[in-house]
Amino acid sequence: MLRALHKFPGLVAALLIVVLTLSGAVLSVLPALEVAQAPAQTETDLAVAALADRVAAAYPGVEQIRRAPSGRITAFYFDGGRPGAVVIDPATGEGVADYESSSFQRWMTNLHRSLFLGDVGRLTAAAGAGSLLVLSISGVMLTARRVGGWRRVFSRLRGPLAGRLHVEVARLTVIGLLLSSVTALFMTADTFGLIPGESVTAFPTEVSGRVGAAPGAMPLLRETPVASLRELTFPYEGDPTDVFTLKTSTGEGYLDQGTGATLAWADFGAWQRLNQTVYMLHTGQGAASLGLILGLMALGAPVMAATGVILWAQARRARPRITGNAVAGQADVILLVGSEGGSTWGFAATLHDALTQAGHKVYTGAMAQFSPGRYKRAERVILLAATYGDGAAPASAAGFLERLEAVPRTQTLPLAVLGFGDRQFPQFCGYAVEVARIAADGGWPELLPIATVNRQSPQEFARWGRALGEALAHPLELSHSPVNPRAHALTLISRREYGAEMQAPAAILRFAVPKSGVLERLAGHGFARFSPGDLLGILPEGSAIPRFYSLASRRRDGFIEICVSRHPGGLCSGQLLDLQPGDSIPGFIRRNPAFRPARNRKPVILIGAGTGIGPLAGFARANSRRRPMHLYFGARHPDSDLFYGEEMRDWQEDGRLTSVTTAFSRGVSRAYVQDALRADGARIAHLIGDGAQVLVCGGREMAAGVAEVLSDILAPSGMTPALLKVEARYVEDTH
Structure with missing residues (x-):
């Protein structure tokens, strides 16, 4: 379930999320530019009253003075019936530059908020923000599961470049993406009136009916610092019933234009303050540095979208095509697979073909699709289950245990469980063991005792196949050749000879690291990163089955090094020891993360x-x-x-x-x-x-x-x- 929550929103909404995050990253820079361009306020204790007097003297037709969160002060005025707008130097009240709203900013804002589609676009953008929120939460949970718990969520990652880059960028940006998505959803809800608001101050019904009071003499304006100003709107010229309107960072109110008295004032309530905070957190307006940080974090989303699609494509490519798959309701053998990276599907394909050739009708599917009601003619169920992380369910087995526990105890179908894992892990085949336990508790007859396959061993798989054949009363030979990663030509650069005196030839062989570009590595085609204890798979001439040798070097050493001894009749060891500097042999890396020193300072x-x-x-x-x-x-x-x-x-x-x-x-x-x-x-x-x-x-x-x-x-x-x-x-x- 957790992987589905992460995968499907990511695939469906990838392009939308990329558009929203890239446009958001661009917009996040604008508050910082405003701060850099805003005239410095030399009088830190300047009051709104003084500022209003200065601006009114310079621009008698002033209609409004507006202060942006960046500190930029703009005056809007009429001169001879023609509107104007200037950026104000607060020290003089004079304009320092004409104010022109940025068409680029408007275009980018409309793209970010609504994709130029009005309310439909706003809802679409909200859906993108919701998808980003789901991806962020599920991604963090998957990362914790992958590395073995929340305490290790920031531990070092290993594996293919695309996977490491996907998680590393996520760990650096997830806080910003969570904040951006939550605030975006809040702002959308507020736009559509889904969040309860608070009533604004009512326009006063009783005024003095006089005009002419100077702003500098109004007590409220003298007490209000410019630093807290948001807007000061002047009364309409010639209308004695109009008033001054003041909005600050803490509240809003009205002032009589004839007496200067405060007619009404109200501090902002909790919801209004929350709204302002959310707006500031999302846009960076009023917190330019935060905006830049959030913008940088937003740039991680396109990287994660690209690497996520690559990982999805690699997983699809790793899963072999099942030929001749019977309909579930017509099959006598139900073969279900729980796989994380796709390798277990290869074993399933081999078993499916062997059973089909033996005359069985076989349905092969994911354990996540387990549905006993569909298996009308089934005579047995076989489960091939890998283990993810510390005993967790693999990707294609999500929700299987819950469905298995829900099956009534009246089942008569014999069931066999084969686990796949690595004995170096403490929870070796832990998920398969749990499946077998729940099946036994649920009364499922046992077709075979639970068995395990260590490190994708074809030999152990073949032995289990012979046991399965005995249970089915006919021979069953499983000859499986695991799909190996792409092999690269490894060129020998040096060798050191040992063992000649003991008639046991051996050598330390050092190979050059094959060169591969970033794009090759992202696509999973480059030579993988490696550390001591990982395995070098060598494909000897005349065999499709690789032999594995433990590595004595890491990638940063700049070479690949192994120790090899000649085995009597050994095909691979003989070919390796016959190599001379300059000769090449195909090879690839297989990770072996359990065999290495723990990341601590213990001996x-x-x-x-x-x-x-x-x-x-x-x-x-x-x-x-x-x-x-x-x-x-x-x-x-x-x-x-x-x-x-x-x-x-x-x-x-x-x-x-x-x-x-x-x-x-x-x-x-x-x-x-x-x-x-x-x-x-x-x-x-x-x-x-x-x-x-x-x-x-x-x-x-x-x-x-x-x-x-x-x-x-x-x-x-x-x-x-x-x-x-x-x-x-x-x-x-x-x-």
Whole structure:
């Protein structure tokens, strides 16, 4: 529901919002220009009485003196029956320039207020302001959900440029956009009389009938400072029943033109003061600096509109076309998908095709469209559900849980749930788990126990497919090839050889960062930003399935670096290690945001073996703030397998690494990294007790051994690696 509130108003009203915000940004500059051009008022205690006398002396036919919120004073007068208007110097009462209303300002104001369409245009502009208000509120809520809560709403963002730019601009401008949209709606409601007003001061019915009193002698004008003046209207010449009308920032009233006495006065009430404040906040009139700030913030709306459309188009492009989709009422298999970025739809398309080829009539749709009453001939329901953020529903599953809970407990359709997620996150497949729980509580028969797919693994998906085939009493082979991002040619610029003495060739490979323009990156076609711990996908020649390597560098380093060891019969590792400087191989970035040091000053314990040193070295290289960072590294032999040996010494000297502990299985004293941890158990227990985070990278067997040792080390304190994982303080990247 929240995403729908954000997406649809944005798409429908994007052009209208752009017109309103751009015209509003232009208008926001005008109050500041007025302030800059207004004559300075040297007499700060000048009274309206003195000003009126000066102006009347210079322009005997003066009709009105008006002071704008910018401080500019304008006199309107008749001279020989011809009207005139001048900008007044308050020190002399003389005109310093002819006053001419700006046709450009009028044109821009009419565009902004009503799109040149009168009342219909005002209502249309109000609809645009309402859409902007909905977008601002829903956008803030979506941002909080995306980053894991309100406390982290201003945390650093990662991901494609268009998405980051969309949210970053929103975070900078949302307060201004909220203020502008709310005040615009208030002003529209006031224009159409929807807001209760307060009665103005009634025109006096009894006057002296005399004329000729000088403004300078009128007590009320002598007590009123020019700084609070809004309008002073002179009586019509030759009409003894007319009066002076005074409007200030605090009230309005009438003065007798013969005696100078105050005939009536009323201070503005709460609604009138609120109206003035809203007008000032929306237009910047009377607060030029605020107007400029709001105008700058308004410029964020076109940027968000453009990036929002790009994100919508990218999501549409990422969702594959489902061929041969049966009508929901005719299908025997109902396949529903909950996806955030579109990748789960790819798995659904593979499953849909396999089931169709096996003779089933399959309807595939979004979980948000769940409607059991439509499934007249269904024999089973299959749910493929990804998890968004911290256990939340993905985009295409909005409202599904509410609909599922509302289904009567008389359902007989067997149901299977397959979750998609990343085990590095504490709430791994949390949404799918919640779906399965509610389905079980609602009495839905279980077609299969809930299963999960980690990091879009085709192998895990295929295993689940075979289990599904057994439940359906026929073979089912799911051969899924995830849609990879666009690959770029990566050119090798240097290589450092290791492992030759141990007959285990390995190398640190450094590639140039492919160049891409801003427009390419906005469209999602450029080479993505990356940090240590993210994954470099390499597409080896002769295979469509990428192999992934943890990155040892970040984009600002100016190069792409990975550690690679040759695996017997390894297609990708062999091709990588055969590369020479100048050679190229296609590759792309896959984000791995969970595997990196937390953004705090707590200590970090880095544990790795072999080429698993890659991202850990990247973390050390990027540790410019010199937070405590302790490295435990295991390799075969110090003379052939000590990756980053020289850098480790340099990083210790400049404080990027607090300590380095190594263990070599083929050295003089044979040991593994687990042994080094056990020997240093007291310090490790102390560091973890102080809030340290543990990052482990390398083979699965090594990681299992590390977890076992840490369990022993932490046992006296009551902590375990599992508990640390829940707190995101124990993170693994294994292969």
